[in-house]
Amino acid sequence: MRQESNRLVQGAPFFAVVLLLGAGIGLSLYTDRAEEARRLDAMSAQAQILAATATAALDFGDRRAAQEYVDAMRANPRISAAGLYDVSGKLFVSYAQQGTASLPGTLTPPAPAKAPGGLLDVTAPIVQDGAPLGFVLLQTPADPLIARVQRDGPIALLLAMAALLVALQSAAQLALRRVNASLARHSEELAAANQSLQDQIAQREQVEAALRQAQKMEAIGQLTGGVAHDFNNLLQVVLGSLERLRMRASRGGGRLDSDLDRLVEAAMQGGHRAANLTKRLLAFSRQQPLAPKQIDVNKLVTGMSDMLTRALGEAVKIEVVLSGGLWRVMADENQLENALLNLAVNARDAMPGGGKLTIETANAHLDEAYARTETEVTAGQYVLLAVTDTGTGMPPEVLTKVFEPFFTTKGIGEGTGLGLSQVYGFIKQSGGHVKIYSEVGQGTTIKIYLPRLLLAAEDAGKVEAARAAPAGNAQECILVVEDEAGVRALSVDILRDLGYTVLEAGDGPSALAMLKRETSISLLFTDVGLPNGMTGRQLADTARQIRPELKVLFTTGYARNAIVHDGRLDPGVELIGKPFSAIDLGFRVRAMLNR
Numbered sequence: 001m002r003q004e005s006n007r008l009v010q011g012a013p014f015f016a017v018v019l020l021l022g023a024g025i026g027l028s029l030y031t032d033r034a035e036e037a038r039r040l041d042a043m044s045a046q047a048q049i050l051a052a053t054a055t056a057a058l059d060f061g062d063r064r065a066a067q068e069y070v071d072a073m074r075a076n077p078r079i080s081a082a083g084l085y086d087v088s089g090k091l092f093v094s095y096a097q098q099g100t101a102s103l104p105g106t107l108t109p110p111a112p113a114k115a116p117g118g119l120l121d122v123t124a125p126i127v128q129d130g131a132p133l134g135f136v137l138l139q140t141p142a143d144p145l146i147a148r149v150q151r152d153g154p155i156a157l158l159l160a161m162a163a164l165l166v167a168l169q170s171a172a173q174l175a176l177r178r179v180n181a182s183l184a185r186h187s188e189e190l191a192a193a194n195q196s197l198q199d200q201i202a203q204r205e206q207v208e209a210a211l212r213q214a215q216k217m218e219a220i221g222q223l224t225g226g227v228a229h230d231f232n233n234l235l236q237v238v239l240g241s242l243e244r245l246r247m248r249a250s251r252g253g254g255r256l257d258s259d260l261d262r263l264v265e266a267a268m269q270g271g272h273r274a275a276n277l278t279k280r281l282l283a284f285s286r287q288q289p290l291a292p293k294q295i296d297v298n299k300l301v302t303g304m305s306d307m308l309t310r311a312l313g314e315a316v317k318i319e320v321v322l323s324g325g326l327w328r329v330m331a332d333e334n335q336l337e338n339a340l341l342n343l344a345v346n347a348r349d350a351m352p353g354g355g356k357l358t359i360e361t362a363n364a365h366l367d368e369a370y371a372r373t374e375t376e377v378t379a380g381q382y383v384l385l386a387v388t389d390t391g392t393g394m395p396p397e398v399l400t401k402v403f404e405p406f407f408t409t410k411g412i413g414e415g416t417g418l419g420l421s422q423v424y425g426f427i428k429q430s431g432g433h434v435k436i437y438s439e440v441g442q443g444t445t446i447k448i449y450l451p452r453l454l455l456a457a458e459d460a461g462k463v464e465a466a467r468a469a470p471a472g473n474a475q476e477c478i479l480v481v482e483d484e485a486g487v488r489a490l491s492v493d494i495l496r497d498l499g500y501t502v503l504e505a506g507d508g509p510s511a512l513a514m515l516k517r518e519t520s521i522s523l524l525f526t527d528v529g530l531p532n533g534m535t536g537r538q539l540a541d542t543a544r545q546i547r548p549e550l551k552v553l554f555t556t557g558y559a560r561n562a563i564v565h566d567g568r569l570d571p572g573v574e575l576i577g578k579p580f581s582a583i584d585l586g587f588r589v590r591a592m593l594n595r
Contacts, residue, residue, distance in 0.1 A: 036120070036142075039078070039120070039140060040120065040122060042078075043078070043079070043120070043122040043138050043140050044122050044124065046073065046076065046079065046122075046138060047122050047123065047124035047136045047137075047138050048124045048136075050069060050070070050072075050073065050082070050084075050124070050136045050138075051124040051125065051126045051135070051136045053069050054066050054069040054070070054084055054126065054136070055126055055127075055128050055133065057069060058084055058086065058092060058126055058133050058134055059128055059133055063092065063093055066084050066092060066093045067093040067095075069084075070082050070083065070084060070093050070094060070095055071095055073095070073138070074095065074097075078140050078141075079097075079138055079139070079140055080096065080097045080100040080119065080139050080140060080141050081094065081095065081096040081097065081100050081101075081102075081103055081119075081137075081138070081139040082094060082095055082136070082137070082138050082139070083095075083103040083136070083137045084126070084134060084135075084136060084137075085107055085134045085135050085136075085137060086133070086134040087132050087133055087134050089106050089107050089108050090105065090106055091103060091104070091105045091106070091107070092134065100139070103137060103139075107137065119139045119140065119141055119142070120139065120140050120141075120142060121137060121138075121139055122137070122138045122139075122140070123135050123136060123137050123138075124136045206373075206375060209375070230557070231274075231557065232275065232556075232557025232577075232578040232579055233484045233486075233487050233557050233578060235271050235274055235275050235557075235578065235579040236487050236490065236557070236578045236579040236580070237484075237486040237487055237490060238267070238271050238579075239268060239271040239272070239275070239579045239581070240487075240490040240491075240494070240579065240581075240582070241490065242264050242267055242268050242271070243268070243581055243582055244490070244493060244494070244582070245264060246261075246264060247497070247582065271579070275579050292330045292331050292332050292430070293330070293331075293332075293333060294328050294329075294330060294453060295328065295329050295330070295331055295333055295336065296326070296328060297326060297329060297336075297361050297383055297385055297450075298322045298323070298326050298361055300333065300336060300337065300340075301320060301322065301340070301359055301361060301385075302320070302322070304337060304340060304341070305318070305320065307341070308340075308341070308344050308357075308359075311341065311344065311345060311348075312344060312345075312347075312348045312357065313348070315351075315353070315354030315355075316347075316348050316351060316354055316355060316356070316357050317354075317355070317356045317357070318356075318357050318358075318359070319356060319357070319358045319359070320358075320359050320360075321358065321359070321360040321361070322360075322361050323360075323361050323362040323363060325363070326361055326362070326363060326383060327363055327381065327383050327452040327453065328383075328452070328453040329383045329450040329451065329452065329453050330430075330451070330453045331430045331432075331450055332426070332430070335426045335430075336426075336450075338422075338426075339422070339423040339426055339427070339448070340359075340385070340387070342420070342422065342423055343387040343420075343423060343446055344357060344359075344387060346420065347387060347388075347389035347391060347444070348389075350389055350391030350392050350393075350443075350444060351389055351390060351391040351392075355389060355390040355391055355443075356389070356390045357387070357388070357389050358386075358387070358388040358389075359385075359386070359387055359388075360384070360385075360386040360388070361383065361384065361385055361386075362383075362384045362386075363381070363382075363383060363384070363452075364381070364382045364383070364384040364449060365380070365381055365382070366378075366379055366380065366382060366433070366449065367379055374433065374435075376428060376433075377433045378431075378451075380451065380452070381451070381452040381454075382432070382433070382449035382450060382451055382452060383449070383450050383451075383452055384447055384448070384449055385447075385448040385450070386445055386446070386447045386448070387445070387446050387448075388443060388444070388445040388446075389443050389444055389445075390442075390443045391443050391444060392440070392441065392443075393438045393439045393440040393441055393442050393443055393444055394438040394440065394444060395440055398438075399436060399438055402420050402436060403420050403421050403424040403434070404421060423446075423448075427448055427449075427450070430450060430451075431450075431451050432448060432449050432450040432451060433448075433449040434446065434447070434448055434449070435447045435449070471498055471499050471586075471590070472495070472498045472499040472500035472589070472590070472593075473499050473500070474499065474500075474501050475501070475520075476500050476501065476522050476523075476593055477500070477501040477502070477503065477518065477520045477521045477522055477523075478495050478500050478501070478502050478503070478521070478522065478523045478524075478525055478589065479502075479503045479504070479505065479511060479514060479515065479518075479521045479523070479524050479525065479526075480492050480495065480502060480503070480504045480505070480525050480526075481504070481505045481506075481507070481508070481510075481511040481524065481525070481526035481527060481530065481536065481539065482504075482506070482526070482527045482555075483506055483507060483527060483529070483530055483531050484527075485506070487527075487578075488504055488506065491525065491585070492504050494582045494585055494586070495525075495585070495589070497582075498582075498586050498589075500589070501520075503518060503521065506531075507530050507531050507532040507534065508530045508532060508533075508534025508535070508536070508538065508539040509532055509534060511524070511526065511539055511543075512534075512539060512542060512543065515543050515546060515547065515550075516546060521547075521550070522550075522551065522593060523550070523551045523552070523553060523589060523592060523593060524539070524540060524543055524550055524551070524552045524553070525553045525555065525589070526539055526540065526552065526553075526554060526555070527554075527555055527556060528554050528555070528556040529556060536554055536556075537554075540552040540554070551574075551592045551593065551595070552574065553574050553575075553576060553588060553589065553592060554573065554574065554575045554576075555575070555576050555577070555578055555580065556575065556577065556578060557577070557578040557579075574588070574592060576588050
């Protein structure tokens with residue numbers, strides 16, 4: 001209200017000047033119109049008198065008499081021209097003062113109006129016994145400028161005063177506008193500085209949040225990396241020994257006692273669950289070895305339809321919406337399938353009474369503006385894989401924690417809390433982005449963005465071999481290099497049982513000496529992490545300098561940078577992760593030797 005009052009007060013002088021100008025202009029117009037009306041009335045009386053006196057002359061065609069009547073109008077100096085016109089509009093008689101144009105020879109009687117040259121026309125009809133005989137035309141000049149100035153002088157003075165006031169008002173308003181503009185500019189600069197400060201604070205908070213997340217990931221990665229190697233070695237001995245126990249018992253058609261077999265099966269299931277737990281931790285910390293290859297996501301989703309239908313049950317309706325012309329991506333196919341299955345199972349659990357699961361694919365572009373609002377996101381072209389459910393949804397306080405390891409909304413014993421964290425770690429390790437949208441009572445959408453593959457590339461670590469029986473023969477010699485005695489003994493037993501000739505060593509230098517001495521070695525099976533200053537990768541590189549044709553199979557419980565860079569196996573590297581089964585090792589060795 002105060003601002004409105006200030007504006008009204010500031011505008012009052014301007015409104016007063018406008019009113020004054022309007023009054024002056026109106027008064028001037030009124031004076032001119034009044035003077036003009038007075039003159040027209042006087043001229044109209046003169047015209048009517050002439051029409052009355054010239055009626056007989058016009059009726060009898062007496063031009064001389066008519067001319068005398070018209071010439072009598074010369075006595076009035078305000079009449080510049082006069083004329084009589086017959087009923088057909090032809091000029092009968094006329095006169096014009098010197099310097100005035102002659103009247104036209106033919107004319108239709110007009111209403112009083114302004115004629116060219118600043119003249120006023122006045123007409124009066126000539127009628128006898130109700131019959132028109134013609135009309136009178138008188139012309140009088142408009143008032144000269146000096147007369148108008150004398151008449152309108154006071155008004156002109158008022159106009160001059162008003163103009164001065166307007167000029168002063170305009171100058172004052174201009175100065176005020178400049179001051180206001182300066183204040184507005186300073187205000188905008190202050191607002192921009194404030195907004196910039198807020199943006200910097202928000203960016204700092206985002207960076208700090210990203211740093212905390214990275215530190216958390218690094219801490220978990222270091223923890224899992226340190227534990228995974230030893231833990232997987234232990235699992236290798238346990239699971240391998242249990243498997244060997246079953247295989248030894250089955251020789252000659254025998255088998256374990258049912259109670260013992262049940263206990264062995266329970267122990268093996270526990271060991272496999274422990275191994276999967278380790279893999280999930282490595283996936284979250286982005287330290288699992290990936291074997292990326294070109295993937296058609298549409299084809300992958302289509303291929304998983306039957307499996308998803310069986311996994312989700314009849315209560316969940318699955319709808320698949322595939323985009324045409326979908327770009328290819330470069331990712332680990334098995335891990336992407338696991339990620340999609342993980343999301344689908346989580347969606348099923350969020351719909352206890354059944355519902356609808358929608359899987360969509362599309363090409364997408366994340367621009368710079370979006371990338372600035374998210375952590376670890378690069379602007380560019382992506383392939384979108386979206387999983388949407390109609391479940392219970394999640395509140396905002398839960399959304400901020402869903403990707404953290406061991407966080408779960410399920411009951412005790414119903415989940416490990418590593419499902420979404422594994423998906424998050426895999427997608428981030430693949431250079432992608434994960435975004436989750438959820439609303440309580442409406443459902444949840446999880447969007448996976450994988451970078452578009454722009455250049456064709458060969459599938460990394462791709463094994464092309466027929467699935468032949470994993471049997472060997474004594475002419476094929478394998479060198480097993482493992483620093484853990486239990487794991488080494490188990491690996492040697494498995495390969496010997498398969499029929500291979502097996503040599504063993506506990507470190508790199510010993511294995512290198514054996515390679516130089518034994519020329520029959522066909523394959524080097526080595527752990528990545530070895531003691532005594534030589535890693536498995538260094539051993540393999542040195543061995544291939546001596547034996548270029550030597551085949552090398554790595555094994556590890558924790559993929560180190562020796563064979564993995566940016567989370568991906570180096571091209572040409574063959575790796576079997578611990579713990580491995582005898583069957584898996586047999587097929588892998590056989591496939592490599594058959595190349």
